[in-house]
Amino acid sequence: MPPDHNLNDSSGDAAVPHAHAQLATNEVRRAVPRFGAPKGGSDALYLAGSGEGENRRPLRIGIGGPVGSGKTALVAALCKTLGAEYDLAVVTNDIYTTEDADFLRRNAVLPDDRIEAVQTGCCPHTAIRDDISANLDAVELLESRHPGLDLLFVESGGDNLTATFSYGLVDAQVFVLDVAGGDKVPRKGGPGVTSADLLVINKTDLASLVGADLGVMERDSAAVRGDRPTILLSLREDPSAAAVAAWVRDRLAQLRPSVVAM
């Protein structure tokens, strides 16, 4: 029997009696966070909008962006900064199983049993957007293993500018770019840049070395993102990723108001 065989299914199954509620648009869903079944249960009612069950599963935050932009380093920084405040875990989607997971372990960010790696069959964007089954399995495994989880990061395998997370998998998402990719990237747009709940422009310490104009990147991001926030970050200069951690705390306060920091 595989280890996850007896897991309680805590995804959208609970929504069956109210299947129409699942057809809400992203806007509605983002205003009204989705709730899974209560931990340890499998057939609870769908509780959207009732105010109950809000803490019954952790807040899931997707971290996406191109290869090498610093997603894993950001996740490691957030785990270090937020790990003392919240009960958290990470799902990685690396090309090969263990590279990112090993990085997190090596950096002693999290114990092994709080990191799950999934294979994406050469299709990292499929695994976070079109067919999220493997990621849901990993998320549910972590949720059942650690019933007190407050926060769960799902790190995408590096992909292109169009790769976004399905809101069936995460509650909010961060898209990570870096200045070395060129200061024209925000202008190019694409769903990652335009629609992510938070855009992080990483490695600002390299801007002068690669001829990237941070002002241009900030201006172009604002132009395509409306009122969605953008944070300029250098993990070299701020290994705690303080501004991003603050954004995560805000998301928790907004979407899981009864979760309080330890």
Add this chain to the structure above:
Amino acid sequence: MGGHAHSGGVEQAICVGVVTDAATLADFLERRLQTAGPIAAALAAAACHAVAGNTVGNSEPGYDPADGAAAMADRLGDLDTEAEARTPSPALRTASRSLGRGLTRLGKRAWPHPAWADLSAAPHHPIAIGVAAAASGVKPIGAAHVAAYLTISGPATAAQRLLSLDPLTVAMITAQLSARVDAVAARAAADPSGPLSAVSDPWFDLLAETHASRGDRLFAS
């Protein structure tokens, strides 16, 4: 659901040099259809039959719905055990249950039906296919078709990605197997309450176990 991350053994077959091009892929798919196919198709047809024959649709004289529900639950439980017995490789058991879990998650939402409550959260994939078929009004032969086809479509697209094959060539290879898929499904669904196929192919078990121990795999199985 979740199938895109599973290669049906073809990733390992490519790694060890058995599948190298379109011709060797065609051989691989044929073998998989003839060994994994009958098992998956028979289990799916039997599960579909167990559900379709034991629920409200049954209008036979003297049929008691309560007995029917109990018989359905028993039969689905037995079939899951039969699937376990026909899947000796732990890696393949995990893969099958992972795919079954994904389909169950979808099926409960897309085709609500009392039979889903008789399954665990992660039943074997063919059992979930059978229940999904019955819950959506498809007959056992349809369930058998789906199960048989899925035993080749997954590895076909995985090989297409891993070997950078021409997608038209891969589609052609798959299409050329359609008559054989039909034959496998027809045999499997001929007597969905009768004895189940017990074909085995240790090579696929070996591929799966070796694959599971790799640190550089792209696919879950």
